[in-house]
Amino acid sequence: MTENDLMLQFNNVSKEFSSGLLKVTKTLAVNEVSFDIKRGEILSLVGESGSGKSTIANMILRIIKPSMGQIYVNKKNISEFPLEDYYKQVQMIFQDPFSSFNYFYKVDRVLNQAVLFRYGKISKEERKKHIHKVLTLISLNPEEVLGRYPHQLSGGQLQRFLLARILIIEPKILIADEPTSMIDACARAEILNLLKHLRKEINLSIIFITHDIGQAQFISDRVIIMEGGKFVEQGLTKQVFLNPKHKYTQNLLRSVPSLYRKWT
Ligand SMILES: Nc1ncnc2c1ncn2[C@@H]1O[C@H](COP(=O)(O)OP(=O)(O)O)[C@@H](O)[C@H]1O
Ligand SMILES: [Mg+2]
Numbered sequence: 001m002t003e004n005d006l007m008l009q010f011n012n013v014s015k016e017f018s019s020g021l022l023k024v025t026k027t028l029a030v031n032e033v034s035f036d037i038k039r040g041e042i043l044s045l046v047g048e049s050g051s052g053k054s055t056i057a058n059m060i061l062r063i064i065k066p067s068m069g070q071i072y073v074n075k076k077n078i079s080e081f082p083l084e085d086y087y088k089q090v091q092m093i094f095q096d097p098f099s100s101f102n103y104f105y106k107v108d109r110v111l112n113q114a115v116l117f118r119y120g121k122i123s124k125e126e127r128k129k130h131i132h133k134v135l136t137l138i139s140l141n142p143e144e145v146l147g148r149y150p151h152q153l154s155g156g157q158l159q160r161f162l163l164a165r166i167l168i169i170e171p172k173i174l175i176a177d178e179p180t181s182m183i184d185a186c187a188r189a190e191i192l193n194l195l196k197h198l199r200k201e202i203n204l205s206i207i208f209i210t211h212d213i214g215q216a217q218f219i220s221d222r223v224i225i226m227e228g229g230k231f232v233e234q235g236l237t238k239q240v241f242l243n244p245k246h247k248y249t250q251n252l253l254r255s256v257p258s259l260y261r262k263w264t
Helices: 053-060 083-089 108-119 124-137 155-169 185-202 213-219 237-242 247-254
Strands: 006-019 025-038 042-046 068-073 090-093 173-177 205-210 222-227 230-236
Touching (some): 025 068, 025 205, 025 230, 042 053, 042 185, 053 173, 053 205, 083 108, 090 155, 124 155, 155 185, 185 213, 213 237, 222 247, 230 237
Parallel strands (some): 042 205, 090 173, 173 205
Antiparallel strands (some): 006 068
16 A cells, blocks of 8 residues: 555544534534555444434535534545536445435436546446446346336336446445345345445455444445544554453444454
8 A cells, every 4th residue: 555545534533513593512523543444445434323424424425514623635625626517436325325325317317427427427328338338237137127117126126226326426435324224134235245245346445334233244345433423442453352452332233233243
């Protein structure tokens, strides 16, 4: 790894939310965190609900702004990129695949729009070629999924469809915020394997967000354990889970079904 492989950096980033009628209730959702992710690396952010994981994702996605600190992509402050350029480099998949589709349109629309976003206007034949290629790469049979409405496909199929969309856009960074928590266990393993495949295929850096230590252990090169907006532990996946230093990580590990505890 060289310096040039650095894709994303957080420099002392905090996010405070003000809520309530008079905006007097303050929540420090993310508290002075610094980290980076390299090209082709899979990094998991692990923590219980409310620990600040999605707030980090939303700051990277420019849905919300940090209250303090800087975020860089390719060493440039993310606020300096025009939005369209930015979303060619940084993409996301979320917990609920249905939310990424419009119920009234056939699922094809999502891929048609992705081709338009990435390549501009191209011929119908070329567009079809791109779409068929990525669907096959993601093990979806075009005949089975194209021309359908979202409710005619399963959650797992829709999530895979959204990964095909990522393959069209070919971003550098993918934020996956609990992408498997709303799909059944069988499809879940498939999504995790496809994410690994995608990383290889387009040298993608992935920030994988989960409350499930088993999934983090399976997919990531490195993990960061979060609690109350802070990073309490981080390191190579094996090291962190084989030898957890922090009480919080030890407790998280203890609450995992024994099936996952191969490393103890
Ligand atoms: N828009 C918001 N306004 C006020 N508080 C928020 C907002 N978004 C998140 N929070 C609070 O910030 C904390 C972290 O939330 P979040 O990042 O969603 O955690 P996680 O994704 O780990 O479950 C929680 O206490 C949550 O209630
Ligand atoms: Mg969340």
